[in-house]
Each structure stands twice: as structure tokens, then as C-alpha cells.
Amino acid sequence: MSRTPFDSSEYDRRLDRTRERMADGELDALFVSDPANMNYLTGYDGWSFYVHQGLVVTRDRDEPVWVGRGMDANGARATTRLDDDSIRPYSDDHVQSPRDLHPMDFVAGVIEDLGVDDGRIGLEMDAYYFTAKSYTRLREKLPEAEFADTTLLVNWVRVKKSERELAYMEEAARISENAMRAGLDAIGEGVPEYEAAEAIYSALIDGTDEYGGDYPSIVPLLPSGDHTGTPHLTWTDRPFEDGDPVIIELSGCRHRYHSPLARTTFVGDPPREIEETAEIVVDGMEAALDAVEPGVTCESVERAWREEIAKHDVEKEDRIGYSMGLGYPPDWGEHTASLRPGDETVLEENMTFHTIPGLWFDDFGVELSETFRVTASGAEPLADFPRRLFTA
Amino acid sequence: MSRTPFDSSEYDRRLDRTRERMADGELDALFVSDPANMNYLTGYDGWSFYVHQGLVVTRDRDEPVWVGRGMDANGARATTRLDDDSIRPYSDDHVQSPRDLHPMDFVAGVIEDLGVDDGRIGLEMDAYYFTAKSYTRLREKLPEAEFADTTLLVNWVRVKKSERELAYMEEAARISENAMRAGLDAIGEGVPEYEAAEAIYSALIDGTDEYGGDYPSIVPLLPSGDHTGTPHLTWTDRPFEDGDPVIIELSGCRHRYHSPLARTTFVGDPPREIEETAEIVVDGMEAALDAVEPGVTCESVERAWREEIAKHDVEKEDRIGYSMGLGYPPDWGEHTASLRPGDETVLEENMTFHTIPGLWFDDFGVELSETFRVTASGAEPLADFPRRLFTA
Known part of the structure; x- marks a missing residue:
């Protein structure tokens, strides 16, 4: 049985x-x-x-x-x-x-x-x-x-993943891509937040043509408007309004293995300030990913992000990621290695991290994330999804 | 704000x-x-x-x-x-x-x-x-x-609910009815379990024409086939087969208030044994609800169920329900009053319970539940959904 x-x-x-x-x-x-x-x-x-x-x-x-x-x-x-x-x-x-x-x-x-x-x-x-x-x-x-x-x-x-574990995380990444597309498509002026949540959830469980999705350890989060400064609020009945930034954080799940993904979208024409912030976040993310290879420390990955955003006169010292994979509510994180100052864990091949840097201000925030595997020579993001500010 | x-x-x-x-x-x-x-x-x-x-x-x-x-x-x-x-x-x-x-x-x-x-x-x-x-x-x-x-x-x-709390639980009950209908409609021979889970989740978050649904504290559970004897397994990729009993347990949620509901369906023509078991469960449920009124104890409600099923030569002493309402994962129960032998909590008006008696055997199970409010004179189930074995 x-x-x-x-x-x-x-x-x-x-x-x-x-x-x-x-x-x-x-x-x-x-x-x-x-x-x-x-x-x-x-x-x-x-x-x-x-x-x-x-x-x-x-x-x-x-x-x-x-x-x-x-x-x-x-x-x-x-x-x-x-x-x-x-x-x-x-x-x-x-x-x-x-x-x-x-x-x-x-x-x-x-x-x-x-x-x-x-x-x-x-x-x-x-x-x-x-x-x-x-x-x-x-x-x-x-x-x-x-x-x-x-x-x-x-x-x-649990930190280093086997081939079979990585295969499940790859499957979860395919689901995350589908769910992110569904969420971005659903968001628009006048649409209530819960309708976007429904589109995402539906895609998370529908999975792909070949397999379904398991329940994720964290519900899809989609803070909008001034709530983008509050990363862990869940959806409400409020309709999206012109001028709302919306952050989507979600994860597909297969056999309890996750591959989280976050993107930010904007309802209407984004002001220059948000576009610039998004560009800084993308640059910082790419600098962090470029810093990844076996033998370097977790803190050096965060440092690469911090040095990149400093070029744009942004100062912020934060945890920008963590080791993850298998999980149950309330979390998909492993609570082991973190990409943050002071964490001297040395990266090894087949460790997997969710890196989720963001810049939050009191009235809006921009977030972007990738789940990546440490390869023999660098970082391999599991999902294939454009890194940019979206518009709705 | x-x-x-x-x-x-x-x-x-x-x-x-x-x-x-x-x-x-x-x-x-x-x-x-x-x-x-x-x-x-x-x-x-x-x-x-x-x-x-x-x-x-x-x-x-x-x-x-x-x-x-x-x-x-x-x-x-x-x-x-x-x-x-x-x-x-x-x-x-x-x-x-x-x-x-x-x-x-x-x-x-x-x-x-x-x-x-x-x-x-x-x-x-x-x-x-x-x-x-x-x-x-x-x-x-x-x-x-x-x-x-x-x-x-x-x-x-939290045990006694206010009018406003009861109004949210009523809203949750409308969502539960919609989600149960969606689940029963989706289940059929050859349909993978996750597709039924997706239909249920979608309805839970879509809510009603007037409002959306919040995430429930427990994911929809829909054990099927020999897994109906395992009440807490979650959905898989397995397609439903002719001859499968399927138990659906779910809850709508509004502002974190729940109104859980469970029903059992059968893929194909149910054998007489399962139909009889379902009838016993329905009779037992009705006896339990009839026993509810302010002033009686929790254990006397369970006793009414037990005495009713004993008429059909079934002996089982169990917790058949619990006080509930507001909740976060992993549970919507309050962990206070239980409908079980030894619980001498006295029922008062506006307490709310989820009563979920079931009869499980090693190879199949039948479950049925109602969320009810204790009124001035009896029990008022929040959902309006037929109490019977369904077929798919």
C-alpha cells in the first residue's frame, strides 16, 4: 500500500x-x-x-x-x-x-x-x-x-540535494512559472485581490500537462498598493487600483519540494521612481547570482548585492536569501544557511537557495526572487522567467 | 491605514x-x-x-x-x-x-x-x-x-461568538457550500485527485458573487479509495477509479473564520455496505444535532450519536466534534470543548462546533460533517447541504 x-x-x-x-x-x-x-x-x-x-x-x-x-x-x-x-x-x-x-x-x-x-x-x-x-x-x-x-x-x-530532489524542485519550478503567468495575467484595475489569488492557486494545483501541484507551505502573497511595504499580508476583497504596485510571491510544490518565485507588477503606468527601483533590484540580483560558486561563503553573496545597490546610492544590509526545498506550513525555508552578513557557510554544489532581495519603503516596495541551485561553477536559477518590472 | x-x-x-x-x-x-x-x-x-x-x-x-x-x-x-x-x-x-x-x-x-x-x-x-x-x-x-x-x-x-463573528462564519458557510458542489462535480473516473483539489481551492478563494474567500487553516482533504481510512492524507496525481469512495473535507474562510463541511461520494455504483454505512452516519449525525441545546453537556451530544449507531450494531467511542471558528494553519479548531466522552462543558447559546462523525474501516471510510451554532433551543447548521452519500 x-x-x-x-x-x-x-x-x-x-x-x-x-x-x-x-x-x-x-x-x-x-x-x-x-x-x-x-x-x-x-x-x-x-x-x-x-x-x-x-x-x-x-x-x-x-x-x-x-x-x-x-x-x-x-x-x-x-x-x-x-x-x-x-x-x-x-x-x-x-x-x-x-x-x-x-x-x-x-x-x-x-x-x-x-x-x-x-x-x-x-x-x-x-x-x-x-x-x-x-x-x-x-x-x-x-x-x-x-x-x-x-x-x-x-x-x-537536508542542505545538499540529491538528483531526485532536484528533479522535484525543477518540476516545482515549472509550476511556479505557470502560476506567476496566471497571476500577472489576472491582475488589473478593478480586479479584486482574491481573484488574482484564485488564479494563482488554481495554477499551483493544476500544475503542468504532466503532473499536478501539491499545496505550498506558504500561501501566495500579493501585497498591493501601500501594502507592498508589508510583505506578509494576505489577499483581501480590495480591487486593484490604477497606480498600485503589486508584489507576487508564490511557489509551486511537488512531493513537498518548492521552488519559490517573486515578481513585481504595476497597475497602470509606473512612475520613474518605481522603474528605477526595479532596475536596481534586478542589477543587485544579477550581481548576487554572479557571485555564487562552490567555495564562496553565504555572506559574500549578500555582499555582492549590497555593493551593487550601493552604486545606486542605496544602503541596506539584510538577509537576502536562505537554503530551502522540502517544507510544510508555515515555511519552506530550512532555517540553516542564510545569505546575510555574518553567515560563513561555504557554498557546495547542489545546495539550493531562494534569494529574495527587495527594496521596501513606507509607501511601496519592489521585490524579485529566484530559486537557484549551486552548480559546479555558478548559480543555476530553476525557473525561467523574465527579470523585470511588469505592468498590468 | x-x-x-x-x-x-x-x-x-x-x-x-x-x-x-x-x-x-x-x-x-x-x-x-x-x-x-x-x-x-x-x-x-x-x-x-x-x-x-x-x-x-x-x-x-x-x-x-x-x-x-x-x-x-x-x-x-x-x-x-x-x-x-x-x-x-x-x-x-x-x-x-x-x-x-x-x-x-x-x-x-x-x-x-x-x-x-x-x-x-x-x-x-x-x-x-x-x-x-x-x-x-x-x-x-x-x-x-x-x-x-x-x-x-x-x-x-473565544468560545461564545458575537453576532459579527457569526456573520463571518455564515459567509464562510456559503463558500463551503460552493466549494463542496465544485468538488463533487469535479470528481469522476479517470480524473486525477489534484484536479478535484484545484476545483475546490478555486471555489474557496472565488467565494461568492459578493465576496472572496480567505485561505483556510487546513487544506481541502480528499482521501480516496483505500486512503479513505487515512483521514489526513492530501491529494496526489492518482486518477479516481471506479469503485473509489472519496471523502471531501473543506472549509470556506472569511476574515479567518471557518465553517467546515465534509461529505462522502462514490465513483460508480456504491456497494450496499457503503450505502448502509452512510445511512448510519446520517442517522447518527441527526441524533447528535437533535441532542444539542443550551444546558446540556458536550459528552451528551457524543452519547446521542453513539446510542444511535449502536442501534445498527456499530460500537465506537470517539471525539465527534470540537469548538471552532477563528484559526490559522495548521488548525481551525479552538482546542477547548470537544464532543466526546468525559467532556462536561455545558453548551451555551452562540457556541459553534464542527461535528464530524465518521466510520472508518481498514479499506474504506464514510464521513459527514456539519458546523453548527447552539441556538436558544437547539442546533442550527450553518451550511445548507444535503446529508447523504453522493455518487460520481
């Missing part, structure tokens, strides 16, 4: 590399609750992260142990290759229980059963779905354990 | 009721990080919950203080009525910092500035975006504070 998007040897390699890092950190066990990390290590895929769940990875046991809600055990059987003994569901009275019962009580039991309750256990302390209560509860139930913060341990294993 | 979906008096009432509960718990301050609670108390709305953010509510200060990422401060200005002094943004180097810098360091500073750092502070210990690290960091930075677990404090304030 199981169908996984990668063959078992790829999951085995991922687990091996995770176990190497566990050995480095002298960890006996790792509790993985980030849904992207759960997917990465086993293939598990489902909208079940609104309840507590996770994987227990130990040094010795071949397979990780999936722990989740009873009604999601069939989902684990359907989307992973785990043996039934590696799927341990908790009963429904653990879910949002008014009694003193928490899913982490069950997780503690699994950790005991695996014989690592007196060991050193890594926890993803700053991952979205690992709550403060999950932590205090595990501490209380496992008094013999020593805990370590391993928030990004698996995330760092 | 600000536009809020409720007038200030409604936000004032919500804050008053929150402060009453704070007084009951002898709290000097409350840190609210659940995005639905942030929205409830101030109107704040944006896809920014992928970074740390929150509100600090104190007993004395008129307004809560919004704390978030620098680039989201304009979003707070645009969607709340807060004074500028109540909007406190942290710098971007706090975001996923490789250095020893965390947004909660900044939050601790705000709490000190408000003079409650030696007080009793409530934390939403089991809320999605309040991580283990957020907790350990606040403890470390505020050694004089006493912390209390106030996970559902604001959630319980």
Missing part, C-alpha cells in the same frame, strides 16, 4: 548521515518532530502536524519509530515503508485532553521501550510543532535522560 | 474578558503567541507566524504590545488599531540566528520595559508556535518572573 517519492536507498543514506551527526553529538536518540524532517527520514506525509507526532531515531535500531495519533497510523502505513512494529499510535484521549494526559507521555513510553530513556536525547527545541509543554512533559516523564538541543541537526543534513 | 473586521468596542470586550481571566489566575502579564489569539485580541493578520511573535498583555496597560519581526511592523500598523508605541519590532538578526540571539531575548526586554518582569506571567505552553526554546529562553532571561501555563486562556474567551 505504501508509495514513497524516493527509493529506500535514498532514505537509508539520509538516515546514515543523520546517525553520523548523532554520533558526533554523542546522542543515543533523537526525537524528530519537524514534519519536513519526518518526511525526509521516512517519507511520512499528511496534514496531521496539528496534533503532536514525531519520530524516535536511535543509534542501533534499523528503522525510526513513528509516533502519532491513532487515526493517522494508516497514513504512516500508506506513505512510509516502516514495519508495523515501527508505527506506534497513541489513543485519541491524548488529543487536546482536558485530563492530565499528553501525547508526550506516550512518546516517553516509546523511548523507554527502546531502552534509551537513560541516554542522551536530542530534541528539536526551536521547531514549530515542538511546544514548550512537549519539552517540560518529556523532562518530567524521563527523569534519567539527558537532553540536548538538536534543532537543526536533520535540517543541515 | 488600518482596517479591522470588527469595531474597537468588540476588541475592547475581548480584552476585558481576557483580563478577567488574568485576574482570576492572578497574572500580571500574558504572552500570547497563538496567531488566532493575537488576531482575536488586536486584529493582527499576516503570514508571519513562521517567525517568533506575540502580544504582551498586562493588567494595567490599555493596549496589548505587539512584538514581531521588523519587516512585519507595517503589517501590524495595517491590520490593528494599536498605537505606534504598542508595536515593538525586533531586528532581523534575531531571525534564525546562527549567533546566540533569539527573538525571546527581545520579548524579555519588552516585558522588563513594561515593569512586569518580576510578576506572574502566563505562557501558552502547548500552542503551536510557542517552542520549547522560546520557553527556556524566557525563563533564562527573566529569572525573577513566575510562569504559569495559560495555554487555552484566550481560546476559552
Whole structure:
């Protein structure tokens, strides 16, 4: 019944590399609750992260142990290759229980059963779905354990992509191109924002002639007018007006792999100020992409952008990109390497980044992004989409 | 520049009721990080919950203080009525910092500035975006504070809906009806699952002739075939086949208010076994709705369902519903009252529930749901959609 998007040897390699890092950190066990990390290590895929769940990875046991809600055990059987003994569901009275019962009580039991309750256990302390209560509860139930913060341990294993992962990101890029075209075509004076959002969403899920699209980890964002200075507002019923800049940020998704893309359009004739800003952003983007090659640091890519825009007398020091790929809501970013001052991560072939420089002012903003792969000699943008200010 | 979906008096009432509960718990301050609670108390709305953010509510200060990422401060200005002094943004180097810098360091500073750092502070210990690290960091930075677990404090304030909230849920219900029709129409032999998902999503955002739809907190779920036994799997490229049962669960959304709806359809001629199961589910649903009235307990509603299905020799004890309304990914549920054995919450007028009983077996499942409001004398389903097994 199981169908996984990668063959078992790829999951085995991922687990091996995770176990190497566990050995480095002298960890006996790792509790993985980030849904992207759960997917990465086993293939598990489902909208079940609104309840507590996770994987227990130990040094010795071949397979990780999936722990989740009873009604999601069939989902684990359907989307992973785990043996039934590696799927341990908790009963429904653990879910949002008014009694003193928490899913982490069950997780503690699994950790005991695996014989690592007196060991050193890594926890993803700053991952979205690992709550403060999950932590205090595990501490209380496992008094013999020593805990370590391993928030990004698996995330760092994810940084370099395999050929198969890159193929899914390429597929996602084709979807992103279609969705960007649909969004740009839909925007116009008098059209409500939600109609443009609908056109984009429709294209994101329709995919291409060959395959459909998965739901993206972040909804399409399309701030317009004075809201272009507020990058994370979502669409409303407001109709676009003549004179509105509109920023579209979206991502196609295949098997949870993303390839984000952002462009800016203008309703009507753009004032010279916005056209100039857009040209600076395009120049800065190209300078950043030109700076990419294996062996250089993340911060040097940001520096190339900053030096380019400084030529136009714009001063701005910012994070202009981040490593990404596999993801679940609320984010497609990996939270590992960032293109920003102070990040000395060295670029390696097959790392993938979303670089999204922008210049925002209080009353308008211009944004442009590319998802790129680090090749043997440079940066290869995954999408093929003109880099310019559009008009609607 | 600000536009809020409720007038200030409604936000004032919500804050008053929150402060009453704070007084009951002898709290000097409350840190609210659940995005639905942030929205409830101030109107704040944006896809920014992928970074740390929150509100600090104190007993004395008129307004809560919004704390978030620098680039989201304009979003707070645009969607709340807060004074500028109540909007406190942290710098971007706090975001996923490789250095020893965390947004909660900044939050601790705000709490000190408000003079409650030696007080009793409530934390939403089991809320999605309040991580283990957020907790350990606040403890470390505020050694004089006493912390209390106030996970559902604001959630319980949200349970009874105002007329305006109910109006948004009614609008969401109109969208849910349109999207359900679109989904049922799209499903058919040979159609890939993603095409049905696209039809549903498109209708969810297109809304009605009068207004558009917001993004729902949970993507449309449409498990089919043997995956109807796995309620939280999302769509794939697989084409529907003759003989597939398909469960559709979706929700329209207006100003973040939901009105979920689920129905089951069958591709081809349904076998007698599935038709009978569907009839039992419909009977059970109607028995549950008939049991609703102010003054009865949540568990008695579940009991009515259980007693009805027992007449058909089906035994199942489960959570069949939950209080809901306002929400952000990954959930539209409030995590407060549940329709399940042991929940003695007493129903009051204008509480709203999503009741979603289902019968799942290893190879198929039938699900049916209604969102209802508790009226002065019974249950009023918000959507008007036939309760039966559909065929495609």
C-alpha cells in the first residue's frame, strides 16, 4: 500500500548521515518532530502536524519509530515503508485532553521501550510543532535522560540535494512559472485581490500537462498598493487600483519540494521612481547570482548585492536569501544557511537557495526572487522567467 | 491605514474578558503567541507566524504590545488599531540566528520595559508556535518572573461568538457550500485527485458573487479509495477509479473564520455496505444535532450519536466534534470543548462546533460533517447541504 517519492536507498543514506551527526553529538536518540524532517527520514506525509507526532531515531535500531495519533497510523502505513512494529499510535484521549494526559507521555513510553530513556536525547527545541509543554512533559516523564538541543541537526543534513530532489524542485519550478503567468495575467484595475489569488492557486494545483501541484507551505502573497511595504499580508476583497504596485510571491510544490518565485507588477503606468527601483533590484540580483560558486561563503553573496545597490546610492544590509526545498506550513525555508552578513557557510554544489532581495519603503516596495541551485561553477536559477518590472 | 473586521468596542470586550481571566489566575502579564489569539485580541493578520511573535498583555496597560519581526511592523500598523508605541519590532538578526540571539531575548526586554518582569506571567505552553526554546529562553532571561501555563486562556474567551463573528462564519458557510458542489462535480473516473483539489481551492478563494474567500487553516482533504481510512492524507496525481469512495473535507474562510463541511461520494455504483454505512452516519449525525441545546453537556451530544449507531450494531467511542471558528494553519479548531466522552462543558447559546462523525474501516471510510451554532433551543447548521452519500 505504501508509495514513497524516493527509493529506500535514498532514505537509508539520509538516515546514515543523520546517525553520523548523532554520533558526533554523542546522542543515543533523537526525537524528530519537524514534519519536513519526518518526511525526509521516512517519507511520512499528511496534514496531521496539528496534533503532536514525531519520530524516535536511535543509534542501533534499523528503522525510526513513528509516533502519532491513532487515526493517522494508516497514513504512516500508506506513505512510509516502516514495519508495523515501527508505527506506534497513541489513543485519541491524548488529543487536546482536558485530563492530565499528553501525547508526550506516550512518546516517553516509546523511548523507554527502546531502552534509551537513560541516554542522551536530542530534541528539536526551536521547531514549530515542538511546544514548550512537549519539552517540560518529556523532562518530567524521563527523569534519567539527558537532553540536548538538536534543532537543526536533520535540517543541515537536508542542505545538499540529491538528483531526485532536484528533479522535484525543477518540476516545482515549472509550476511556479505557470502560476506567476496566471497571476500577472489576472491582475488589473478593478480586479479584486482574491481573484488574482484564485488564479494563482488554481495554477499551483493544476500544475503542468504532466503532473499536478501539491499545496505550498506558504500561501501566495500579493501585497498591493501601500501594502507592498508589508510583505506578509494576505489577499483581501480590495480591487486593484490604477497606480498600485503589486508584489507576487508564490511557489509551486511537488512531493513537498518548492521552488519559490517573486515578481513585481504595476497597475497602470509606473512612475520613474518605481522603474528605477526595479532596475536596481534586478542589477543587485544579477550581481548576487554572479557571485555564487562552490567555495564562496553565504555572506559574500549578500555582499555582492549590497555593493551593487550601493552604486545606486542605496544602503541596506539584510538577509537576502536562505537554503530551502522540502517544507510544510508555515515555511519552506530550512532555517540553516542564510545569505546575510555574518553567515560563513561555504557554498557546495547542489545546495539550493531562494534569494529574495527587495527594496521596501513606507509607501511601496519592489521585490524579485529566484530559486537557484549551486552548480559546479555558478548559480543555476530553476525557473525561467523574465527579470523585470511588469505592468498590468 | 488600518482596517479591522470588527469595531474597537468588540476588541475592547475581548480584552476585558481576557483580563478577567488574568485576574482570576492572578497574572500580571500574558504572552500570547497563538496567531488566532493575537488576531482575536488586536486584529493582527499576516503570514508571519513562521517567525517568533506575540502580544504582551498586562493588567494595567490599555493596549496589548505587539512584538514581531521588523519587516512585519507595517503589517501590524495595517491590520490593528494599536498605537505606534504598542508595536515593538525586533531586528532581523534575531531571525534564525546562527549567533546566540533569539527573538525571546527581545520579548524579555519588552516585558522588563513594561515593569512586569518580576510578576506572574502566563505562557501558552502547548500552542503551536510557542517552542520549547522560546520557553527556556524566557525563563533564562527573566529569572525573577513566575510562569504559569495559560495555554487555552484566550481560546476559552473565544468560545461564545458575537453576532459579527457569526456573520463571518455564515459567509464562510456559503463558500463551503460552493466549494463542496465544485468538488463533487469535479470528481469522476479517470480524473486525477489534484484536479478535484484545484476545483475546490478555486471555489474557496472565488467565494461568492459578493465576496472572496480567505485561505483556510487546513487544506481541502480528499482521501480516496483505500486512503479513505487515512483521514489526513492530501491529494496526489492518482486518477479516481471506479469503485473509489472519496471523502471531501473543506472549509470556506472569511476574515479567518471557518465553517467546515465534509461529505462522502462514490465513483460508480456504491456497494450496499457503503450505502448502509452512510445511512448510519446520517442517522447518527441527526441524533447528535437533535441532542444539542443550551444546558446540556458536550459528552451528551457524543452519547446521542453513539446510542444511535449502536442501534445498527456499530460500537465506537470517539471525539465527534470540537469548538471552532477563528484559526490559522495548521488548525481551525479552538482546542477547548470537544464532543466526546468525559467532556462536561455545558453548551451555551452562540457556541459553534464542527461535528464530524465518521466510520472508518481498514479499506474504506464514510464521513459527514456539519458546523453548527447552539441556538436558544437547539442546533442550527450553518451550511445548507444535503446529508447523504453522493455518487460520481
